[in-house]
Amino acid sequence: MERKLTTEQASDYNNLEKMDTFELLSNMNTEDRTVPLALEKAIPQIENLVDAIYSKMKDGGRLFYIGAGTSGRLGVLDASECPPTYGVPDTMVVGIIAGGDGALRKAVENAEDNAELAWEDLKKHNISSKDALVGIAASGTTPYVIGGVKAARDQSIITGCITCNADSPLSHEVDFPIELVVGPEFVTGSTRMKAGTAQKLALNMISTTVMIKLGRVRGNKMVDMQLSNKKLVTRGVQMIMNETHVDEATAKLLLNEHKSIRKAIDTYNFSK
Structure with a gap:
């Protein structure tokens, strides 16, 4: 059976x-x-x-x-x-x-x-x-x-x-x-x-x-996520602030310039 x-x-x-x-x-x-x-x-x-x-x-x-x-x-x-x-x-x-x-x-x-x-x-x-x-x-x-x-x-x-x-x-x-x-x-x-x-x-x-x-997470953050809405942009700005210790206005400028959380963080840290 x-x-x-x-x-x-x-x-x-x-x-x-x-x-x-x-x-x-x-x-x-x-x-x-x-x-x-x-x-x-x-x-x-x-x-x-x-x-x-x-x-x-x-x-x-x-x-x-x-x-x-x-x-x-x-x-x-x-x-x-x-x-x-x-x-x-x-x-x-x-x-x-x-x-x-x-x-x-x-x-x-x-x-x-x-x-x-x-x-x-x-x-x-x-x-x-x-x-x-x-x-x-x-x-x-x-x-x-x-x-x-x-x-x-x-x-x-x-x-x-x-x-x-x-x-x-x-x-x-x-x-x-x-x-x-x-x-x-x-x-x-x-x-x-x-x-x-x-x-x-x-x-x-x-x-x-x-x-x-594959390296798509840093620490515990989604640093490569797509910034497809306001909530995610806000999250991205906060990640940049936490990682670089810049103020919110600077974090927004970095994100707007690089269009990527990872690139914004890495570029800022490299330039210091």
Whole structure:
């Protein structure tokens, strides 16, 4: 008999429609507490994948995410947040979702069941052995993702995955698997809940750690962030004041001149 996936097992709670609002929220919160524990157990796996990704990106390689549905959306989200947060090109971390960008808002029927489609999507970006690929699939069985990582490995591309089932087919097809086993969902099979939260946390850890190792953080500050609104400009001015000990007016002048927190700080300190 085929082994039933943990992500598909029945919820530990029943008759949800009979619970009042407080019960529903409290029980969901209880279940969510399992997520950080699953991440803690997986830190050695995450460490191995991060170091493998960094080994490529420090030499100019890129990071690709592929996924379908919620998993794909999380990969696209993480990739899209790297340029404004760390000032990197939008080609450095690339998120690809089965069915294309339209699938970010509306499900694309059968897109995740095509095992050849991911590699076709990746080839559009000229992926090569200089890059790294992470497949994201809560079930660990998504054909789109499995087909993509298998094709990538055939091209000597480093591969990893983030899944929420132990010993999944996807884990067997990658170099560096991450398995975040959070148990049955509060709503049976709704992996946008605990599984999605676990995947989001893992993605945060991966991209943030890689960017720190690439020198995109100084101390604990995002000195390369894009200055795309007033709040971020104000934050940038404060960073310059803290690092150079100049007054606010001078910090604003430095930032306006150099259009970069890092350049403003470095230029001022060098000129002293």
